[in-house]
């Protein structure tokens with residue numbers, strides 16, 4: 042039986058993929074510090090370690106004692122818009138933690154590591170983004186992902202560490218943290234609906250995104266364990282939504298669940314206006330097919346969210362407050 046170690050096992054991707062692997066005969070070791078995910082999302086069958094990846098001794102201990110064949114490195118703090126205000130935290134959590142994981146993969150003979158980068162590496166780019174487009178990240182989160190991508194390339198050349206990179210965008214589904222005020226727009230709207238608050242939109246809402254349900258990622262992720270050495274794949278939905286359209290859809294589903302949310306427009310945020318990717322490569326090589334029905338996914342998320350305990354919606358300890366958006370001021 043193959044042992045697969047997943048970092049970020051309590052998060053959206055980790056919780057869903059660990060269940061998939063467990064149901065398909067793998068032994069799963071999970072690491073998470075529960076900074077952005079919940080213990081209740083970790084499947085009972087996971088050999089779970091509550092470890093902060095910043096602590097390299099702890100990371101090494103887990104690798105030494107569990108001897109994983111493959112590693113999926115999902116752990117990160119993926120609050121792109123917040124990242125300029127938490128640069129140190131962003132680079133510690135998303136770059137230094139990744140270095141600790143890569144070191145351990147090399148030192149403990151892991152056969153392959155699969156890393157989730159992000160569409161953020163393309164910056165404003167030229168949508169739909171293809172994998173070979175120049176990488177021009179526009180915020181510290183995207184820069185962190187870009188740095189880890191380059192580091193993996195080097196680790197393969199110098200130490201023979203095999204890897205694949207996935208660049209997802211706007212993934213949604215159950216086990217998503219909907220209590221974080223800084224990220225996951227659909228999740229934020231679901232929480233706001235349930236709390237009787239209006240759905241908030243930054244700026245005029247004409248921004249364009251494409252939302253995909255996590256459930257369509259499972260088989261392609263599994264295939265990457267043994268296929269396509271050193272390759273990078275975009276993964277996500279082809280159907281684009283304006284933020285206004287997506288908010289109206291969440292409001293519609295919310296009404297089906299007995300909520301009556303309004304919609305308010307807040308100060309414009311410094312963000313890429315139109316961002317979506319081309320997924321031809323993942324379709325052709327990994328058999329990826331996105332069949333997201335966003336309305337159905339949002340319904341599933343509402344049903345799941347209503348069964349969860351309320352969590353705190355905390356403010357971050359900002360490292361920079363200069364030019365902080367009014368809606369994030371404490």
Ligand SMILES: NC(=O)c1ccc[n+]([C@@H]2O[C@H](COP(=O)([O-])OP(=O)(O)OC[C@H]3O[C@@H](n4cnc5c(N)ncnc54)[C@H](O)[C@@H]3O)[C@@H](O)[C@H]2O)c1
Nearest residue numbers: 049051052053054074076077078094116117119157211212
């Ligand atoms: N969800 C998306 O739309 C999306 C899009 C592009 C890229 N990604 C990337 O995919 C990966 C998974 O995303 P997700 O949506 O599942 O995020 P998530 O926040 O739901 O899960 C990440 C998990 O990592 C854990 N974690 C964070 N820092 C840690 C640390 N220092 N030590 C140990 N655990 C730590 C968190 O507690 C959380 O449970 C991330 O790398 C993210 O950048 C996600």
